[in-house]
Amino acid sequence: MGGSSLVTRLGFLLDSDSCIGCHACTVACKSEHDVPLGVNRTWVKYIETGTFPDVSRKFSVMRCNQCDDAPCMKICPTSALFRDDKGVVDFDDSNCIGCKSCMNACPYDALYINPETNTAHKCNMCNHRLEVGLEPSCQIVCPTQAITIGDLDDPTSKISRIVARDDVAVRAPEQNTKPKVFYRGADQASLDPTRTAIANDGMIWAETTPSHPSVPVALGSKPTDEPGVVGRTAYTTAHHMTWKSRVSGYLVTKAVAAGVMAVAALLVLLGHEDVQAAVGVVPPVVAGVFLAATGFLLVTDLKQPTRFHYLLTRGNWSSWLVKGAYVLMAFAVVSGAWFLAGVADQTDLLPYLAPFAALGAAGTAGYTAYLFAQCEGRDLWQTPLLLPVLLAQAVTAGGAVYAVLDVFMDVPAPTAIRWVLLGGVLATAALLSVELTSHGSRHVELAVHAMTRGTWSKQFWWGGVVLGLLVPFVLTVVALVADIDAPALVAVGGIAALAGMFAYEDAFVRAGQSVPLS
Numbered sequence: 001m002g003g004s005s006l007v008t009r010l011g012f013l014l015d016s017d018s019c020i021g022c023h024a025c026t027v028a029c030k031s032e033h034d035v036p037l038g039v040n041r042t043w044v045k046y047i048e049t050g051t052f053p054d055v056s057r058k059f060s061v062m063r064c065n066q067c068d069d070a071p072c073m074k075i076c077p078t079s080a081l082f083r084d085d086k087g088v089v090d091f092d093d094s095n096c097i098g099c100k101s102c103m104n105a106c107p108y109d110a111l112y113i114n115p116e117t118n119t120a121h122k123c124n125m126c127n128h129r130l131e132v133g134l135e136p137s138c139q140i141v142c143p144t145q146a147i148t149i150g151d152l153d154d155p156t157s158k159i160s161r162i163v164a165r166d167d168v169a170v171r172a173p174e175q176n177t178k179p180k181v182f183y184r185g186a187d188q189a190s191l192d193p194t195r196t197a198i199a200n201d202g203m204i205w206a207e208t209t210p211s212h213p214s215v216p217v218a219l220g221s222k223p224t225d226e227p228g229v230v231g232r233t234a235y236t237t238a239h240h241m242t243w244k245s246r247v248s249g250y251l252v253t254k255a256v257a258a259g260v261m262a263v264a265a266l267l268v269l270l271g272h273e274d275v276q277a278a279v280g281v282v283p284p285v286v287a288g289v290f291l292a293a294t295g296f297l298l299v300t301d302l303k304q305p306t307r308f309h310y311l312l313t314r315g316n317w318s319s320w321l322v323k324g325a326y327v328l329m330a331f332a333v334v335s336g337a338w339f340l341a342g343v344a345d346q347t348d349l350l351p352y353l354a355p356f357a358a359l360g361a362a363g364t365a366g367y368t369a370y371l372f373a374q375c376e377g378r379d380l381w382q383t384p385l386l387l388p389v390l391l392a393q394a395v396t397a398g399g400a401v402y403a404v405l406d407v408f409m410d411v412p413a414p415t416a417i418r419w420v421l422l423g424g425v426l427a428t429a430a431l432l433s434v435e436l437t438s439h440g441s442r443h444v445e446l447a448v449h450a451m452t453r454g455t456w457s458k459q460f461w462w463g464g465v466v467l468g469l470l471v472p473f474v475l476t477v478v479a480l481v482a483d484i485d486a487p488a489l490v491a492v493g494g495i496a497a498l499a500g501m502f503a504y505e506d507a508f509v510r511a512g513q514s515v516p517l518s
Contacts, residue, residue, distance in 0.1 A: 009068075009087035009180070010125060011152040013159045013168070014061045017185030018146035021046060021059035025138035025147060032126060032137040039112040040237050041123040042138055045518065046204070047190045049231035057234065060190040061138075061147065062518050064089065064110035064123040065171060065179035071376040072102035072111060077321035078307075078314045080120065087152075087180070090124045093117055097310050098303025100242040101321060104375035107172045108179075109239045109518035118303035125149065152180060172517075174441070175376055189230045193516035194442045196233045197223035203235050211238035213516040215446060216454055228442065241513045246301040248506035250294050251368060252397070252498065254328070255390070257290035258361035259398025261335060263420055265354040265361070272412040273350040278405065279412065280342025280350060284335040286401060291332050291364075320371035327367050331360035365394035379443035380451075380512040389431045393501055396424030400472070400494030406487035415480070418490055422476045425497060429469045432504075443515045451511035460507040468500015 021044050029035060029042045042063040050056055070089050073081045080095035081102055096119035103111045103120065111122045126136035139147045150159030159182075162168070168182040171191045189195040197215035199222065202208040214233065217223050223232040264283035272279055299308045315322040334356045341349040369390055372381035399421025406414055436448060451460050475493035478484070 008085070009151060009153045010130070010149060011066065011087075011159055011163075011180035011182065012063070012125075013148040013150070013162055013182050013184060014186070015144075015146040015148070015184045016058065016060050016187070016190070018144040019044070019059040019061065020144055020146075021057075022143060024141045024143060025061060028137040028141040029123070032129075033121075035121075036115050038238075039114065039121075041112075041121065043237045044235070045190060045233070046235035047187065047196050047231050048234045049187065049189060058187045058190055060183065060186050062109070062236075063181065064106075065108050065177065065181040066123075066125065068178035068180065069176065071105040071107070071175075071177060071374060074318045075101045075105040075321065075371075075374040077101070077316055077319040077325075078310045079316040084127065086125075086127075086130060088125045088127050088130070089122075090127050091120060091122065093119045095310065095314060096120050096304060097307040098305075099301075099321060100303070101319070101371075101375070103242045104378050104381075104513065107175045107177060107377040107517060109377075109516075112239070113242075113303055177376070187231075193233070193518055194446060195229055196231045197226060197229050198233050199223050203233065205235055206238075209238060211240050212236065213239065213514055215516065216449060236518065239518065241510065243301075243509055243513065245506060246297045248502060248509045250297040250301075251390075251393075251505045251509075252502045253290045253293040253297065254364050254368075255394045255397040255501065256401060256498070257287040257294065257335075258331070258365035259394040259396065259424075260286045260290075260401045261331075261338070261357045261398075262361040262394060263398035263402050263417065264338070265358040266416070266420070267412055268350045268354040270413055270416065273347045273354075275410075275412045276342060276345055276347060278409055280345075280347050281339065282405060282409070284339035284342065286405075287335045288332070288339070291328060291335070294328065320367060320374055324367045324371055327360070327363040331364045334360045361394060362391060366390050375512075377517055378447075378512040379441050379515070380447035380508070383435055383440070383444075385431050385435045389428060389435070392424055392427035392431060394424075395420060396428055396472075396497050397501065399424050400497045403487065403490040403494035407491045411487075414487065418476050418480055421472060421490065421494060421497065422480070425469055425473050425476070429473075432465075432469075446515045447511045450514040451507050454511075455514065456507035456511050459503050460511075463503025464500050464507060465504075466500070467496050468504055469497075471500070472497040 023044050026043050035041055045060050045062050046057055048057050066089050078095045078097055080092050084090050098118050111120050114121045136149055139149055148159050150157040152160055154160055163182050166184050168184050169186055170179045194215055197217045198208055198212055215229055217226055223229050260283045264279055267279050299305050311322055311325045338353050366387050369387035375381050399417055402411055402417045403421055405411055472493035475489050479490045
């Protein structure tokens with residue numbers, strides 16, 4: 001790699017026709033970078049196709065694709081992932097807060113959290129070697145020269161000539177990340193993990209655990225019995241789920257904060273701003289408590305929680321994690337001003353604050369749709385219905401909170417509150433029914449399968465649908481039709497709605513990460 005300072009856009013050529021699956025590249029990478037056990041910057045995937053005796057085993061090297069349009073860089077809130085002057089997407093440990101968003105943004109499973117540094121790592125083409133004119137360690141040790149690095153902007157380079165002349169492929173081209181890792185001679189089933197599955201009898205040299213996402217295989221069936229599956233994954237590495245219950249909980253806590261202030265703004269619009277406790281004081285207190293809970297969940301989910309302030313001091317404005325932090329702070333300011341007006345019995349100021357409260361509530365509830373849209377590795381989260389679902393859930397949460405408050409204090413317009421709860425539940429149910437019956441990519445279909453018929457189906461149906469939608473719907477309708485004044489019935493429905501909301505969000509978050517990416 002002499003003269004590497006002149007290279008402007010480096011890429012990899014991985015020759016699957018030459019690869020013998022020896023794992024020398026994996027071992028060299030681990031040795032070069034002191035990669036801990038259980039995680040990998042580069043690894044070799046084995047797949048098996050055909051029917052005995054006409055079977056074959058094929059190998060593909062998996063790693064960061066050094067995308068020209070890298071989603072991990074866009075979502076990284078502190079620019080810990082950056083591109084150097086050679087086109088290499090590198091990382092800076094000192095900036096990483098361990099939010100794991102890059103891991104969901106990457107369609108290639110390329111990133112991992114280093115258990116020793118608690119920061120995100122990945123293949124960086126051995127950039128420290130490139131800077132002194134040396135080749136990456138994986139390229140040096142490959143016994144069959146199946147790994148080639150070169151300048152894609154130089155038409156005379158070996159990699160440019162092969163890419164121009166031969167039939168090469170990239171992984172997940174539909175994601176439009178413009179990957180710079182090209183495969184020659186690779187079986188498409190090896191590059192598309194939804195076309196192979198891990199059989200019930202496991203893999204060679206590795207235990208099959210929930211950390212190995214795979215296309216669902218029916219009990220007693222072969223992987224090739226599944227629609228679209230043409231072979232079995234015989235060996236790959238585990239990739240752990242990154243966002244779990246804290247992220248699911250954060251979606252609910254901010255929905256509550258947003259919803260209670262949105263309903264308070266509605267009550268002001270209906271002329272009830274003079275009700276000091278139920279409109280002027282309690283709603284911003286509830287919003288403040290749940291905003292604090294939102295912040296707590298977000299910070300404790302970081303692998304480097306003491307660096308949370310980097311979102312503000314080193315913020316990358318292309319990331320919706322950063323934008324969302326400012327949305328939450330702006331909403332907290334509006335809620336604080338509302339509280340001061342209520343405590344000071346200056347409720348005549350609330351009509352002026354109501355539009356800002358409603359806008360802040362919408363931003364707080366809905367910005368996560370744009371954050372999840374940046375997670376390009378998770379197709380389920382790309383649905384355009386996510387924004388209206390989040391807004392409908394905030395309406396539900398606001399109605400639910402006020403239904404509970406109605407048990408303990410005099411709440412104005414209790415019938416209107418019941419209609420708000422009912423409207424939120426019906427809107428959420430309608431949106432979910434459309435989402436579940438629409439047909440997206442194969443990734444979406446597999447994720448929906450996991451959510452509605454697979455691992456999280458009981459949680460989704462009994463928690464999200466029955467508890468979260470059906471129970472509050474029935475109880476609220478009964479209260480409205482029978483004109484029941486006692487608030488306890490609707491309060492129970494409100495509590496059920498919030499509990500069911502968490503069950504649904506948890507199933508949605510986990511199912512979105514259940515589809516294999518490598």
